Amino acid sequence: MxxxxxxxxxxxxxxxxxxxxxxxxxxxxxxxxxxxxxxxxxxxxxxxxxxxxxxxxxxxxxVQVEVQGPDAAEFVEYLTPRDVSRCQVGQCIYTPLIDEAAGIINDPLVLRLAEDRFWISLSDSDVLLWAKGLALGKGFDVRVFDPDxxxxxxxxxxxxxxxxxxxxxxxxxxxxxxxxxxxxxxxxxxxxxxxxxxxxxxxxxxxxxxxxxxxxxxxxxxxxxxxxxxxxxxxxxxxESGLLSFGNDMTLANNPLEAGLDRFFKLGKSADYLGRAALEAIAEEGVKNRLVKLVIEGEPIANPRTVYTVQGESGENIGTVTSAVYSPRLCCNIGLGYLPVSYCDEGKAAIVLTPQGPRELRIANNDWSS
Amino acid sequence: MxxxxxxxxxxxxxxxxxxxxxxxxxxxxxxxxxxxxxxxxxxxxxxxxxxxxxxxxxxxxxVQVEVQGPDAAEFVEYLTPRDVSRCQVGQCIYTPLIDEAAGIINDPLVLRLAEDRFWISLSDSDVLLWAKGLALGKGFDVRVFDPDxxxxxxxxxxxxxxxxxxxxxxxxxxxxxxxxxxxxxxxxxxxxxxxxxxxxxxxxxxxxxxxxxxxxxxxxxxxxxxxxxxxxxxxxxxxESGLLSFGNDMTLANNPLEAGLDRFFKLGKSADYLGRAALEAIAEEGVKNRLVKLVIEGEPIANPRTVYTVQGESGENIGTVTSAVYSPRLCCNIGLGYLPVSYCDEGKAAIVLTPQGPRELRIANNDWSS
CATH class of the missing domain: 3.30.1360.120 (Probable tRNA modification gtpase trme; domain 1)
Known part of the structure; x- marks a missing residue:
């Protein structure tokens, strides 16, 4: 192309x-x-x-979204399932933001500059508009803007x-x-x-x-x-470091549980937040798919333009590879993707359809060593 | 570069x-x-x-944002000073969206697909997040999503x-x-x-x-x-056709009146909309600057990376050129920019600072003929 x-x-x-x-x-x-x-x-x-x-x-x-004002802490809490009250001044926390259906809006770092002042340091979506819209609509007493x-x-x-x-x-x-x-x-x-x-x-x-x-x-x-x-x-x-890219490895169509972001927060914080009902329902039912690290056999492959389809034993589509690259250190293709939980055990195999034809894919362990 | x-x-x-x-x-x-x-x-x-x-x-x-549901018409009205009730099914209208301070969020076309169903066809900002945030916050009974x-x-x-x-x-x-x-x-x-x-x-x-x-x-x-x-x-x-580009010729820092978008709507529609108080206050006070068509003397110049500064007679900064290009048909540099209303009369001159040095700038008439 x-x-x-x-x-x-x-x-x-x-x-x-x-x-x-x-x-x-x-x-x-x-x-x-x-x-x-x-x-x-x-x-x-x-x-x-x-x-x-x-x-x-x-x-x-x-880019940053700054949130300031009497309701700043309450408002930042409202944007995320993560417990922001535990974030001290001088601390930054990785903070998935979700919508009413628990879809991921962004996965920023939140920096607490003061009790009532935050920077939301963004991945790629206009959270300024999201936060302004919600704050205006709900009547939070905050100033939301993009600082220099x-x-x-x-x-x-x-x-x-x-x-x-x-x-x-x-x-x-x-x-x-x-x-x-x-x-x-x-x-x-x-x-x-x-x-x-x-x-x-x-x-x-x-x-x-x-x-x-x-x-x-x-x-x-x-x-x-x-x-x-x-x-x-x-x-x-x-x-290699297992860092997810918003827009690539997760989108608004994904929830934080299937993306594995729940390792950064405990469900059940006391503060009110958008999407709580949806997220708790997903947790209760159990996720159907999960993001996993995976290894793909054969010659070096290119990162997908969108995703590569993953097929199960009988040729049915079961999942996707969202990012992939050849690692010159590990001497194999490594990637990230979503598979049904029944396929997510280390060592489990499936077939991934790449532009160079079908390849075997194997679920890797956390440090790619097997 | x-x-x-x-x-x-x-x-x-x-x-x-x-x-x-x-x-x-x-x-x-x-x-x-x-x-x-x-x-x-x-x-x-x-x-x-x-x-x-x-x-x-x-x-x-x-990209489109689709708005559907019982409150769809009321909600789209809420996003803009333009009177959406006059938009019939089968019609599209150019519809500046503004925030609470009358800053421009986007300048989409709105297509009315049914009485209670709209596509908002966007320029470059994530209005999906803005509209979702506002609709959720204010409790409008609508579905807001990005259709295929x-x-x-x-x-x-x-x-x-x-x-x-x-x-x-x-x-x-x-x-x-x-x-x-x-x-x-x-x-x-x-x-x-x-x-x-x-x-x-x-x-x-x-x-x-x-x-x-x-x-x-x-x-x-x-x-x-x-x-x-x-x-x-x-x-x-x-x-040449005087089409403004959102992000270039207008941003959230501009209001629709100074950008001249009020030729597309009459202030004072009966429906409620966000930013009404701010916009009416600006209208009452009168805008300080206005977007104008302008001609720049000399050799062809490049479109600015950001803006070119415009200076008045005594060398004070008075405005900006936001877009500029050499027109091979008009055989001169043409552009768009913001100048104080006192400078906006056709034929009026000022100095614009370009990478190739200062140049004389002249306010053009609507069809660039003088």
């Missing part, structure tokens, strides 16, 4: 880092109305570099080495999913120990867009001997 | 026409999570062809010649902004006399995605001697 180049206009919002992140970017997508690079040198070269060194990512596309906040990410095993050169060794003590408000190169930033890879790292929330290039260059200069370079979320790494 | 190629994944939804529309597409954008081609041969060649012949456009990115509906467009002066070969001469009688439900190549379609160019044409709403390529090929075959070819919304043509 022909892949046209991206044409820019004001409608694709500007990242404060794009002067740095577009340079050398071979391919990209659009995410929340911003450009998100997907490859620099090659998917594999980017992958190995990310696992060995440290990268700077332009993830300004992880632009995240970049430092990811890779040398992330702490790099960032400590700029912020001092105390940044090594920052706990997972905690953040601090500080300053880099004279500009105020929020630094969180989070990021969309399994290699460790930080996300830095810039609030003065004009300082974006200076912030970037400061980090790049500090890490020169660490082989820091520009990078981006990497398809191989994120599948 | 480097322009990476678009990388595809399931998150970029599939258009039923993409097997045809991606072929030969040199550049593209992403719009409502779908790919929207922006250029084939060249911006100018595409432009001249569109003005002389007929083109097939993949505009599946104009995928528009393509036939645009250009030979559009009626082409479509009448497929649907018979009666389609020539279809009035502007009216639609009929019919069938092409065995698949049910809604055909509307609408489209995002000033060259005339139709939009065809496909409901069976698997029939997309057949529909496309049927139209392409019927128009071979009319020099039909694949095309897309054209920057030159749409600015």
């Amino acid at each position: 022909n892949a046209p180049v991206i044409s820019f206009s004001r409608r694709l919002r500007v990242s404060p880092f794009e002067l740095r992140s577009l340079e050398g970017s071979k391919s990209a997508s659009v995410y929340n109305h911003l450009v998100l690079p997907t490859c620099y040198e090659s998917l594999e070269a980017d992958y190995w570099h990310l696992r060995e060194h440290v990268q700077l990512w332009d993830v300004a596309c992880q 906040v632009f995240p970049m990410s430092i990811q890779g095993p040398k992330s702490a080495d790099l960032l400590s050169r700029v912020l001092g060794d105390s940044i090594r003590e920052l706990k997972f999913f905690r953040f601090v408000e500080t300053e880099i190169a004279g500009t105020p930033v929020v630094v969180a120990r989070t990021g969309w890879s399994g290699q460790g790292g930080y996300e830095i929330y810039l609030q003065e867009p004009d300082a974006g290039v200076t912030l970037w260059d400061t980090l790049a200069a500090a890490g020169e001997d660490l082989q820091v370079r520009v990078g981006c979320p990497n398809l191989i790494e994120r599948i | 480097n322009a990476p190629v678009i990388s595809f994944s399931r998150r970029l939804r599939v258009s039923p026409f993409e097997l045809r529309s991606l072929e030969g597409s040199k550049s593209a954008s992403v719009y409502n999570h779908l790919v929207l081609p922006t250029c084939y041969e060249s911006l100018e060649a595409d432009y001249w062809h569109l003005r002389e012949h007929v083109q097939l456009w993949d505009v599946a990115c104009q 509906v995928f528009p393509m467009s036939i645009q250009g002066p030979k559009s009626a010649d082409l479509l009448s070969r497929v649907l018979g001469d009666s389609i020539r009688e279809l009035k502007f902004f009216r639609f009929v439900e019919t069938e092409i190549a065995g698949t049910p379609v809604v055909v509307a006399r609408t489209g995002w160019s000033g060259q005339g044409g139709y939009e065809i709403y496909l409901q069976e995605p698997d029939a997309g390529v057949t529909l496309w090929d049927t139209l392409a075959a019927a128009g071979e001697d009319l020099q039909v070819r694949v095309g897309c919304p054209n920057l030159i043509e749409r600015i």
Whole structure:
């Protein structure tokens, strides 16, 4: 399929880092109305570099919705089955948002900046409109808006080495999913120990867009001997690390239970939330399908344009593969997909229809070791 | 600035026409999570062809939100200052949606399919979430969802010649902004006399995605001697025709009055709608800035990445150019932008700061003739 180049206009919002992140970017997508690079040198070269060194990512596309006001905590609770009351100021929590039918609206990080002030750091859907609509409709006393906040990410095993050169060794003590408000190169930033890879790292929330290039260059200069370079979320790494992509591995048509997001929350929080009845009914009945890690035999395959169909023993369609890639480290095709719970036991096999023909698929265990 | 190629994944939804529309597409954008081609041969060649012949456009990115149910009419009224009660079944109306502060949420076409059933045919924002949130919050008795509906467009002066070969001469009688439900190549379609160019044409709403390529090929075959070819919304043509682009020429930060959208509706409809108080206050006070057509002197300039700043006589910033392009027919740079009302008289001049330096800018009249 022909892949046209991206044409820019004001409608694709500007990242404060794009002067740095577009340079050398071979391919990209659009995410929340911003450009998100997907490859620099090659998917594999980017992958190995990310696992060995440290990268700077332009993830300004992880846009924020800010919720402020007397009902802020109650309103954020209303958006999710996760218990937000347990989220302290300075903490971030992974927070699936659901609709009235328990369909997934988005799977953001929520940062609690104050008792009555939150950033919802989004995957790819206009939650600003969702949250505004609900808040207006239900009459919550909150202000919901998109603040001038632009995240970049430092990811890779040398992330702490790099960032400590700029912020001092105390940044090594920052706990997972905690953040601090500080300053880099004279500009105020929020630094969180989070990021969309399994290699460790930080996300830095810039609030003065004009300082974006200076912030970037400061980090790049500090890490020169660490082989820091520009990078981006990497398809191989994120599948290996079991990170789900909203829009790919889950959509509004999925509920958080079948997507396995219930490992992040306990059903039954006391606060009111939208979709509770639907979600509890699904839990009671038991999910029919479940998202699993899987291995696909044979030559390297491409990530599906949509999904690959999975067939059972008698050729009936039983499920889908939603993401797949060849892992040069594991030396096999790995992927994520939905299968009936009866098929979800480790080692179980089925057939997946790929553009290169049918292939055997096997349910993997959590670290892909069998 | 480097322009990476678009990388595809399931998150970029599939258009039923993409097997045809991606072929030969040199550049593209992403719009409502779908790919929207922006250029084939060249911006100018595409432009001249569109003005002389007929083109097939993949505009599946104009996604629909369907509103059904007892409160459907009341709910659609609630979303807009336009009087929806005057929209008959079989009619489509251009319908700015606004928020509580009268900011523009989207500027869709609304198609009334039945007294209690509407399609909202969107520009680039997730109105599904906005409408669902508001309907849930306010307790409207409606179903709000994204139906399997995928528009393509036939645009250009030979559009009626082409479509009448497929649907018979009666389609020539279809009035502007009216639609009929019919069938092409065995698949049910809604055909509307609408489209995002000033060259005339139709939009065809496909409901069976698997029939997309057949529909496309049927139209392409019927128009071979009319020099039909694949095309897309054209920057030159749409600015010449004064068509505003949501995200470019207006955003949530603009109200419909300053954007001049009040030529499509009268303030003061009897039905209740969100943002009425804010919009009426703006109307009463009078807008400070207004969107105008303008001409920019000198060599051809590029469309702005965001906006170009406009300065007044004493060098103070007074406004912005939001879209601009060189028109090979008018032999000058034309554009759209916001200026203080005191500057909005035809012929009035100011300075616009372009990447090629300051240029004189002049307010144009409606048909760019002075």
